[in-house]
Amino acid sequence: MDISLQQVEYRYQIGTPFERLAITEVSIDIPSGTYLAIIGHTGSGKSTILQHLNALLKPTKGKVVIGNREITSGEKQKNLKEIRQKVGIVFQFPEHQLFEETVEKDICFGPMNFGVSETEARARARKAIKQVGLSEEILAKSPFDLSGGQMRRVAIAGVLAMEPDVIVLDEPTAGLDPRGRKEIMEMFYKLHKERNLSTVLVTHSMEDASLYADEIVIMHKGEVYKRGEPREIFQSPEGLLELGLDVPEVVRFQHKLEGTFNTKLDKTCITLEELTEAVSGLLRRGELV
Amino acid sequence: MMDKMIIGRYIPSNSVLHSMDPRSKLILIFLFVCIVFLANNAITYGVLVIYTLLMISLSKVPAKYLIGGLKPVIWLVLFTLFLHIFLTKEGTLLFEYGWIKIYEEGLRQGVFISLRFFLLILMTSLLTLTTTPIEITDGLETLLNPLKKFKFPVHELALMMSISLRFIPTLMQETEKIMKAQTARGVDFTSGPLKDRVKSIVPLLIPLFISSFKRAEELAIAMEARGYRGGEGRTKYRQLKWGMMDSGMLVFLGVVTIILTLLRT
Amino acid sequence: MQKALVNISKISFKYDGQESYALKDVSLQIFEGEWLAIVGHNGSGKSTLAKILNGLQFPESGTIDICGMDLSEETVWDIRKSIGMVFQNPDNQFVGTTVKDDVAFGLENNGVQRDDMVERVESSLRKVKMEPFLDQEPHHLSGGQKQRVAIAGVIALRPEIIVLDEATSMLDPRGREEVLETIRELKNDHSMTVISITHDLEEAAKADRIIVMNKGELYREGSPEEIFQMDEELIQLGLDVPFPIKISKALKDKGIPISKHYLTEEELVTQLWISHSSK
Numbered sequence: 001m002d003i004s005l006q007q008v009e010y011r012y013q014i015g016t017p018f019e020r021l022a023i024t025e026v027s028i029d030i031p032s033g034t035y036l037a038i039i040g041h042t043g044s045g046k047s048t049i050l051q052h053l054n055a056l057l058k059p060t061k062g063k064v065v066i067g068n069r070e071i072t073s074g075e076k077q078k079n080l081k082e083i084r085q086k087v088g089i090v091f092q093f094p095e096h097q098l099f100e101e102t103v104e105k106d107i108c109f110g111p112m113n114f115g116v117s118e119t120e121a122r123a124r125a126r127k128a129i130k131q132v133g134l135s136e137e138i139l140a141k142s143p144f145d146l147s148g149g150q151m152r153r154v155a156i157a158g159v160l161a162m163e164p165d166v167i168v169l170d171e172p173t174a175g176l177d178p179r180g181r182k183e184i185m186e187m188f189y190k191l192h193k194e195r196n197l198s199t200v201l202v203t204h205s206m207e208d209a210s211l212y213a214d215e216i217v218i219m220h221k222g223e224v225y226k227r228g229e230p231r232e233i234f235q236s237p238e239g240l241l242e243l244g245l246d247v248p249e250v251v252r253f254q255h256k257l258e259g260t261f262n263t264k265l266d267k268t269c270i271t272l273e274e275l276t277e278a279v280s281g282l283l284r285r286g287e288l289v
Numbered sequence: 290m291m292d293k294m295i296i297g298r299y300i301p302s303n304s305v306l307h308s309m310d311p312r313s314k315l316i317l318i319f320l321f322v323c324i325v326f327l328a329n330n331a332i333t334y335g336v337l338v339i340y341t342l343l344m345i346s347l348s349k350v351p352a353k354y355l356i357g358g359l360k361p362v363i364w365l366v367l368f369t370l371f372l373h374i375f376l377t378k379e380g381t382l383l384f385e386y387g388w389i390k391i392y393e394e395g396l397r398q399g400v401f402i403s404l405r406f407f408l409l410i411l412m413t414s415l416l417t418l419t420t421t422p423i424e425i426t427d428g429l430e431t432l433l434n435p436l437k438k439f440k441f442p443v444h445e446l447a448l449m450m451s452i453s454l455r456f457i458p459t460l461m462q463e464t465e466k467i468m469k470a471q472t473a474r475g476v477d478f479t480s481g482p483l484k485d486r487v488k489s490i491v492p493l494l495i496p497l498f499i500s501s502f503k504r505a506e507e508l509a510i511a512m513e514a515r516g517y518r519g520g521e522g523r524t525k526y527r528q529l530k531w532g533m534m535d536s537g538m539l540v541f542l543g544v545v546t547i548i549l550t551l552l553r554t
Numbered sequence: 555m556q557k558a559l560v561n562i563s564k565i566s567f568k569y570d571g572q573e574s575y576a577l578k579d580v581s582l583q584i585f586e587g588e589w590l591a592i593v594g595h596n597g598s599g600k601s602t603l604a605k606i607l608n609g610l611q612f613p614e615s616g617t618i619d620i621c622g623m624d625l626s627e628e629t630v631w632d633i634r635k636s637i638g639m640v641f642q643n644p645d646n647q648f649v650g651t652t653v654k655d656d657v658a659f660g661l662e663n664n665g666v667q668r669d670d671m672v673e674r675v676e677s678s679l680r681k682v683k684m685e686p687f688l689d690q691e692p693h694h695l696s697g698g699q700k701q702r703v704a705i706a707g708v709i710a711l712r713p714e715i716i717v718l719d720e721a722t723s724m725l726d727p728r729g730r731e732e733v734l735e736t737i738r739e740l741k742n743d744h745s746m747t748v749i750s751i752t753h754d755l756e757e758a759a760k761a762d763r764i765i766v767m768n769k770g771e772l773y774r775e776g777s778p779e780e781i782f783q784m785d786e787e788l789i790q791l792g793l794d795v796p797f798p799i800k801i802s803k804a805l806k807d808k809g810i811p812i813s814k815h816y817l818t819e820e821e822l823v824t825q826l827w828i829s830h831s832s833k
Contacts, residue, residue, distance in 0.1 A: 042696065042726045056469055081475055089473040096463075097470040099495035109492070113475025144499065149596060158474065175723050177595045177753040178794035204726050246727055249797035253819050260823045261830075276804040283810055283830055423651045455651045458693035504646045511647035514608050514639045515707065516631060516663035524665050526658035526675070 001067040001086055001165040001198065003030040003053055009061035010048050022048040023222045026062075030166070033196045035189075037209035040219030041245070046202045049219070053168050053200060054087035055080050067165075085114040088164030092171045094155035095148065103129070103146075103154050104139040110162040121161070128157035131191070133183060149180045156184070160191075166198040167191070173208075185212060210234065210248040210270050218245070231268045250275045299421050304349035305534060306419040311428030313535035314416055320542055321412050325405055327549040334404055336552065340545055341408050350418045358414040359407065366403045373399030426450045427527050444520030452508070460501065467496050559714055559747055560584035560607070565616030567602055576602040577613070578770045584715070589741055589748040591758035594767035595792030600751045603767070604719040607749070608639050621714055635664060638708030642720040644700035648692045653684060656692070657707045664711065678710040679703075681744070682736050698729025702736055709740065716740070718750040722757060734760065755788075759796045759817050766791065782815055798822050 008026045013019050023045035030036050030053075040046045051057040052064050055071050064071040066083050088110075091097070100106035107128055108121035116124070126136055132153040138146070143154055152172075159167065169188060173181040189212050192199045203209055209216050210230040218226040218233065220243055226233060234240075237247040237255050247255070250269050257279065258264055265282060269275040301307075306314070328334045345355065377395030384391040416425070430447035437443050468478060471492045478489055560583065567577040577599045584590055594600040605611045606618065609630035618625040621636045638660075641647045650656030657675045666674070679685040682702040692700060701721055708716055718737065722730040734757060740746045750757060758764050764781040766774040768791050774781060782788070782799045789795065798816045806812045811829060816822040 041728060051469070054473055056472060081477065084473055084475055089470075091466070091470045091473070094470065096500055097467055097474070097492075097496055099492050099499075110474040147597065162474070177792055178755070179595060179789075179792035244728070249819075253797070253801060253823075256819055256823050257826070260827050272800060272804055276801065276808055279805060279826075280808040280810055283826065423655075451651055452649065455649070455692065458691070459645055462693065504643075507641065507643055507646035508649065510605075510610055511639075511641055512649060512659075514610060514634060514641075515649075515660040516634050516711070517659070518631065518663070522665045523662050524668060524671065526655060526662055526668065526671050528668065 002032050002065070003067075003087070003166060003198075004028070004065045005049070005052060005059075005062070006065065007062035008049075008052060008059040008064060010052070010057060011060045014060055021222060023219075026222075026224055028217055028224065028227070030198060030200060032165070032198055035192050035199045035201070035212060035214045037201045037203060037213035037216045038219060039203060039206065039209050039216060039245070040225075041204075044219040045222040046219050047170065048222075050089065050168055050170055050200070050202050053166070054084050054089055056089075081114060085162055086164055087166045087168060088159040088162050089168040090156055090159050090170065090172050092174055093152075094159070094172075095143075095151035098143040098151060098155055098158075101142060102139065103141055103143050106143055106154065107139075107158045107161050110158050114162060124161040124163065125157070128161040129154075131160055131187070132157045133187060149176060152176065152180075152184070164197075166200065168200045168202070170202045171204065172201075173205075188212075204246075206246045206248045206251075210251070220245075230270055234270070235268050254278075298354075298417065300350055300354060300418050302349050302419070304347060304419065306344065306348040306415065308532075308534070309419075309538065310529050310531045310535045311420050311424040312432055312529060313531065313538060314420055315425070315428050315432060317538060317542055318412060318416050320546070322409060324542075324546050324549055325408060327546070327553055328401075328405070330552070330554050332552050333549050334401060336545065336548055337408055338404070340542075341411055344412065344415055348415050348419050350415065354418060355411060355414060358418075359410060362406065362410055366406050369406070370399040370403045373402060422454045423451055423527070426454070427529055431529060444523075448520075456504070459504075460497070463500060464493070464497060467493055556585040556587065558583040559586050559621055561617075561619040562607075563617050563619075565606065565613035565618060567606060567611060567613045569602075575770050577606070579616075580770075580772050581616075582765060582772060582775070584747065584749060586714075587741075587745045587747055588763060589737075589750070589761045591761035591764045592749065592751045592767060593753060593755065593758050593764060593793060594773075595753060598767040598792075599770040600767045601719055602770075604639065604717050604749070604751050607717055608637055609633055635711055636713050637715040637717060638711060638713040639717045639719060640701060640704045640708060640721040642723055644697045644704065644724065645692070647704050648700055651691060652688070653679070653690050653692075653695070653703050654688045656703055657710050660707050660711050674710045674712075675706075678706040681709060681740065682706045696729060697725045698732040701725065701729065701733045705733070705736055705740070709744075709746070715747040715749060718748070718752070720751055720753070722752065722754060730754075730757075753793065755794050755796050766793075778817055779815060782817070 005026055005028045009024045010022045011019055012022055026045070026049060028049070038046050038049060048057065052059060055064070055066065055077060058071055058073060058077070060073050067086060069083055071077060098106050100109060104122065104125050107125040108118070111121040111124055112118065125139060129136060129139060134150060134153055138150070143151055146154065156172070172188070173184050176184065185208055188199060191197050201208065201213060213230060215227065216230055216233045217224055218240070225243070234247055234251040237251050240247050248270070250272060254265060254269055254275060261282070263282070265278045267278070269278055325337060328337050374391055374395045375389070377398055378390070378392055380392045380394035382390060383393055383396065426447050430443055433441070433443045472478065476489045476492055478486065562580060562582050564579050564581050565577060566575055566579055568575045580603065592600045592603060602611065606613055607620070609625055620633050623629045623633055625633055648656050649659045654675050657678060658671055661671045661674060676685065679688065682705050684699060684702050684706060687695065687699065695703070705716070722733050725733065737748055737750070738760070741748050750761065752758055759778050761778060764776060764778055765772060766781060773791065774784065782795060785795060785803065796817065798819050802812050802815050802822055812825065816825065
């Protein structure tokens with residue numbers, strides 16, 4: 001399913017003295033099967049965009065097209081459930097939304113809200129719990145007896161069990177330790193690859209964005225500052241650094257090295273392997289100006 | 290969500306009322322509530338109206354906020370007004386149409402009672418509009434201090450109030466976040482049959498309870514780590530300053546009270 | 555040798571109703587003026603250790619000596635004055651309704667006189683660069699700002715030691731940088747002893763000394779250079795290796811002569827440049 005934001009503007013508390021412009025002139029296409037990363041500082045408008053992707057927010061100007069539905073500012077929308085089933089959102093700290101007595105019931109909650117039968121929902125729960133790397137035994141436990149990392153996975157399983165066409169991730173690894181972070185990111189990447197699941201990752205981590213995403217959108221002060229493939233985005237890291245945004249470690253290192261050696265490597269490196277290859281090549285050739 | 294709240298709405302300003310000690314304001318309100326019942330004729334009610342208008346002008350609060358504050362009770366006031374008008378059968382008959390009979394005394398009482406209502410609401414809203422909730426808490430704490438002798442937990446109560454005030458906005462944000470997360474999982478909070486809507490409260494309330502308990506626990510640990518062990522031996526950072534204006538206002542209200550007693554019939 | 559402010563000797567601790575020990579026979583020393591990072595995956599016992607330092611939990615066995623005081627029910631309130639804590643969740647440690655009230659909270663608890671209090675609130679907020687926010691309410695502050703207020707609340711009590719219990723883990727990169735910068739300044743300008751409990755290896759790389767915890771035991775102790783030599787071992791412990799180390803190693807594997815593991819990118823780039831241009 002394709003999603004597209006067209007000239008979207010959103011103002012909070014419109015018509016009150018507290019009115020605040022959150023995003024303006026935002027146009028983003030998310031064709032089916034894309035892995036898109038949205039990056040920016042806190043307050044850059046990332047979360048506002050995220051909430052437009054399943055019509056939690058309606059644009060105050062412009063329109064959002066989700067599959068065959070069109071969301072605009074004016075009319076009152078009916079039957080938004082259909083959209084919410086197709087676009088699953090994993091919010092930041094999703095473990096805060098757990099509430100059922102057992103893990104199984106909690107995972108079944110979403111699917112059953114969308115009219116899936118109980119037997120089918122339970123089958124999905126068994127599948128989803130494995131996808132997030134937990135064992136089936138956990139299904140009978142109370143979600144509140146689990147460790148923080150396990151709770152996070154259960155909450156994610158609850159969204160996966162809705163079997164959405166698009167999955168939206170808001171800082172899915174916040175607060176996890178390095179191993180947990182890596183495992184979760186690898187899991188979503190695998191889902192994306194195996195099922196061609198459209199994925200939108202909202203994150204602060206340039207590393208994750210550059211490693212996993214096909215395309216990156218950089219938000220700054222409510223506007224799209226830059227968009228493109230990781231390599232394009234990081235070709236000239238100066239602009240990003242000026243905005244006070246991070247660049248991936250690999251890119252930053254390349255930038256520093258090129259500065260000191262006063263030369264340019266053949267290409268913008270994204271992975272550690274590419275970088276070591278390029279650097280050792282440079283050092284061997286010794287072709288320096 | 291926050292902008293619709295009326296209770297405890299505070300409007301920052303540097304007016305005379307704003308700069309007064311919350312203790313004197315609390316005492317004034319208490320006394321005012323008592324003396325309102327002294328008024329029983331047009332002149333004494335006039336005195337009260339003038340006093341209230343004077344306070345409003347001293348508060349520099351825009352009239353529209355005060356009128357906004359009156360809106361929720363307008364039906365209650367109208368109801369009592371009509372009750373008095375139609376049910377009191379004393380004095381001269383002023384108006385008659387079929388079974389509707391309006392007597393002078395009924396009209397008089399109805400108007401007075403409504404007026405009393407309005408005056409009380411205006412004055413109490415003036416208190417919250419010119420005093421921050423934490424100032425009110427501080428004021429109450431000091432005023433209730435003598436009760437400590439009777440083992441009344443004044444300090445704990447005040448601390449509870451101030452912590453609640455501190456966490457109201459946090460919990461509001463949290464509520465909104467959880468609502469959004471559950472909406473994304475197919476819960477409909479805004480439409481559908483009442484039965485479903487009541488049911489949809491569960492996935493909102495349970496996470497809220499759990500997170501509040503977790504917050505409370507973490508807060509208790511943090512407070513302990515910062516050396517909190519009850520009210521004993523504690524000093525206070527927030528200070529209340531009783532000024533000339535505070536004494537002056539109390540004396541002024543005393544004078545008003547004397548006038549009221551002299552003029553009432 | 556520097557003076558040891560904290561002496562922990564053979565402590566063990568178990569949570570009620572749990573079978574395995576959260577801490578097993580841990581002994582360590584913390585020296586005056588150092589920045590000690592305690593790292594480990596979630597559940598390695600590092601946060602339990604922090605709570606024990608502050609007397610929020612008492613060990614089953616073993617002894618703890620902090621600034622010359624033996625930690626016990628009797629001394630715990632004095633010890634809390636010399637060892638301040640900043641916790642993980644910025645919201646759940648903010649007690650006051652405004653920034654200045656929150657900083658004053660600890661001072662009020664310790665019966666500091668009001669004149670002194672006003673002065674200390676201001677000076678500690680100045681040290682964390684939050685004095686423009688004196689009257690702000692917490693819900694108008696960012697996570698990083700709230701944590702800086704929490705730090706101000708701690709230093710207002712003039713402790714010898716400040717413990718950061720995963721204080722940056724819920725923050726965005728900007729907030730994390732703000733907090734670390736504040737800590738760095740406190741350490742350099744006011745010679746504060748800092749214990750940071752973290753799983754962020756970039757943060758640990760800035761410390762003077764690192765202790766690695768695993769399954770409740772002290773796994774390894776050493777300078778950042780020494781600890782990061784562990785490499786693969788760290789990853790197996792659920793941790794990570796800072797980027798400069800990763801690239802040093804990768805280049806070395808490619809046959810580039812690199813004498814040691816560098817902790818900063820600048821050092822490594824300079825080294826590469828020197829060895830390259832001297833060829």
